[in-house]
Amino acid sequence: MTPARIEPEETYDYIVCGGGTSGCVIAGRLAEELNATILVLEAGPDNANLENVHMAGGWSKNFDCETDWNIVTEPMVAVDGRQVKCSRGRFLGGSSGVNGTLCIRGTKQDYDDWELDDWTGEKMFRYMNKAETFHGKDWFKAENAAHGTSGPLHTEPHDLAPISELVRESMIDQGLPYRPDMFATGETPHGCGDVTRTVHQGIRSTAADFITKESHRANITIKTDVTVDRVILSQESGQLTATGVVTVSRDGTQDEYRARKEVIVSAGAYCSPAILQRSGLGPKDELSKHGIECQVDLPGVGKNLMDHVLCFMFYEVLEPGLTNDYLAYHNNAIASTYQLYQEKKTGILSTFPFGIFGYARLDGRLKDSSLWRNAPRQPGRDPMGLTSSQPNIELWNTELYGGPKQYTDFPVDGNHVFAICALLFNQHSRGSVTLKSKDPMENPIVDHNYLNHPLDMLVMTEACRFANEIVMNGKATKDIVKGSWPSKLTHHTYTKREDWEPYVKAHATTCYHASGTCAMGKTDDPNAVLDSRLRVKGVKGLRVADVSSVPKVNNGHTQMVAYGIGEGAADIIKADANMKA
Template identity: 60%
Template sequence: MVQKVYDYIICGGGTSGCVVAARLAESTDSNILLIEAGPDCKDNENIKMAGGWSKNFDSETDWNLVTPPMQGVDGRQVKLSRGKFLGGSSGVNGTLCIRGTPQDFDDWQIPGWSGDDMFAYMRKVCMASSRPMRKTDLNQSENFHNKEWFQAEEKAHGYDGPLHIEPHDMAPISELMLKSMESQGLPLDHDMFTTGSRSHGCGHVPRTVHKGLRSTGADFVMNDYHRPNIDILVDSLVDKINFDSNKRAVSVDIVSKSGEKSTVQAKKEIVVSSGSYCSPALLMRSGIGAKEELQKLNIECLVDSPGVGKNLLDHLIVFVFYEVSKDGLTNDHLVYHGDAAMQAYLLYKEKKTGILSTFPFGAFAFARLDERLKDEPLWQEAQKTAPEGRDPMGLTKSQPHIEFFTTELYGGPKQYDKYPIDKKSAFAICTELFSPRSKGTVTIKSTDPFENPVVDCNYLADELDLLVLSEGVRFGNEIVMNGAGTKDVVKGSWPADLTHHAFTKREEWIPHIKKEATTCYHAAGTCKMGNDDDPMAVLDAELRVRGVTGLRVADCSIMPSLHGGHTQMPAYGIGEKAADLIKAAA
């Protein structure tokens, strides 16, 4: 039964929001309301079964956001699926724990948010102590379960939290891809994606899966970790936040799925954790945003904050598929051939093992492209105005330009539907662009909370983004076609009527990129924090919304710039950091 007054109200039950609620509830004299727009997730098999991820899209468990046509990708619209249920996108993501590099967070230049700070929060180490982490440390976030073959950096992991993580046992094609990556100049470092210590190399990526079960943000507030001082309200949207005459956030207006309205008060603080698309939308509906934009919608402007909904950043990804000549290298035979799909499902139901028990990504690498780009006129010209010690993308040598990762069978976004059902096998290498210079926007069309925000990612608007991404895709193709592990097993492109496997020039890849590039679901930056001299900063260094009191934002929208990694682990870290800031203020 939802009460009328709480100490803290958390608006959004996704990755960060669940963490904030759980950590605040550790103070037993506080009561917390966690509000989630979507349903509970406890009975959704396609969340705990990592292989069922795509079944949650295009339904009521998906926000079903679609961009307007974007010029940089040939006028295409891109589907931006997001998890709409308790746990949010931690229940539909690729389960990957790729933290980025410490320099990514140092670049924010905000006190308390250094690389050391963020890496510690991503595994939740006691921040009051500078001593090395021990396996006996309590109250961590990560619960890492190693395997005999994985060479873990033990001090980089946590071992006592709700978030269960383990290494991924790879298909043969992935082992071959690691050999190809090594032979093409990317040294093997097993746990580099945890430590963030290497900007050019290949390795394995631990996943938020353990014993066949996906671990999500919801695990922080459910089952063994549920606390009686947390009330969870699902299938309910936060319409807007209300303020008193002193501009202090005091309550939220809520609309249920059926349209029933209610108002709940907060005695201490309200935290917005609705994600990089919906957090700025909620602030705008509440009167915080660019004054001119709010006035057009007849919203009274409480705080003229021009940065709300601006600075949208995301990682672009390009899939390139290849057919292999030998049986059993990929996992296609476990899904597409004969009645394999049913057998895989029955195996999962009975033993929580098999292809559906994990996510079908394989080998991973970070890469710097300095030598490959040094003779490009555009690169040379941009370098003339780059800050000292930085390249044209704004990166130091310690930060990768791109990431490579492979699939262990044919598959990806739903446009990839040329399945190898006739006992053939295929896989993809995916190239992901880090540090995008192109920035997008999030706006709202009305004050209706049921109307999705308008998300324009503005992909590839900056020509340097296209330069780096196209060179990265070219390098990825060379790894597959020339690498020691794969050069003798790849027959050519998949489907066979494509010829991209034979491309040798960067320019040849540009039409494919504009046609195929899509989101990697790493949206960030739309409620960015910043120092006092930044007029576009929505938040201060303690995540407090500028211009009001009693209101913070805690999710990836707070990022001033997008790190070179995946957003899952920073989302957990931001939630942990936000909770500590709130506790300190109390």
């Protein structure tokens, strides 16, 4: 596409491509240097008037519409050829406005495994804490040293529904000791605990808070409903240099914006590689398919796609009042629930309906598997590449019926239902992101390749078996569960690992943790797209800073990683600018 105009005033020191989680953090922190001018370009609308962003319980109402990127995977062989919908927030704040609000950092070893001095576990935990202002509650035994106290991201612990208290007791009974703040400290690979949420006083805190409200500064310009097509690359002193971007507005208008210092691509694991590819940065043979001249042949762009595969297992509860279904599905309860939120910012719509969480190591449970026993291992690591200080899986419960949109068997007739969820860490399978066309308004082709590796399937089936045992055998839940929901499912009777494989194939879905498609790496890594300071190889003045940059996804959730990458990137950019000055 040919840019329609260049306006002299549309020149900034830094251009941030993407107003999502990392992008907003970077822009807000760079704006603390008052002499710098920053432009944030966001493809979706402002989130100020999006009620279902600020009301965490309305999260799913942001999907399948203009506030969703509406990305769907290619059919995947190992999950019965199914396609999976990978919804992403398409508005200011990005997926920080639609996610599960969970602050699950993983372990410090996860980041040490990147083997990059700029991103050690100690540094990443410090960056994540910098973003946060933690608000405690009397009942919660917080590890205060593990939390931040001065960031724009306001967090607090979640008050559990009765079903979650019972699941916690069953987790303890089945060998997962309770450590209240374990997901903040990153020191426990096997246990259960409470999870801090990005909700405070009933309102979701998002990354947009870094550049709006009291954090808005006059040197930040925010343009919404503007999609970044590509980065403008120029030859300056014999060096290929990023000097601006070409954008497309909702009405089809094309514009150029110029950057004096740097362009920072922060559009997420699906869209960041697509922007690079449209700019001529990526695998040469793939770019040629779309008539794009290759500026730098970077084979790793769009490769190394990772996620955490997730399964929901639903159970009907015999007793009323244990789950929150009666506040959402029974009669016209949702009307009064919504009114309560409107008036007091309380009730189930003020939070996300996830309860207690657990991590588990599975070495002992898998020792009977010949695949596990005979799989290659690195010294000190299991076949999944994890040390004994890192969990293999994560487990948690929902506090009412609900999950991805394919689950539509709502308990409207006075029934009571919850799910236990099993999530796989450190998968071996890798997917890809490639262009469908060079049209920036067309989503890229996403192939997550879920569970393609046999060890991934092995661990995932064991995760489901363990989760089911917690519900069906745990002392606090075994007598209150009627069986699977809906009744046509019989997973509550499964006892063998192989029983679970058909269920996993039919129900495995995304945890919305896509990452790794513009990965950092060492100089001699041919698949690395970025160096350890997030600079695109072969291009001056261009960085990618979001979860696409991580070499390996953490063993937790990626929200706090995105905040940490944003905080770290801003520090690095400032330091590099000071060195040049």
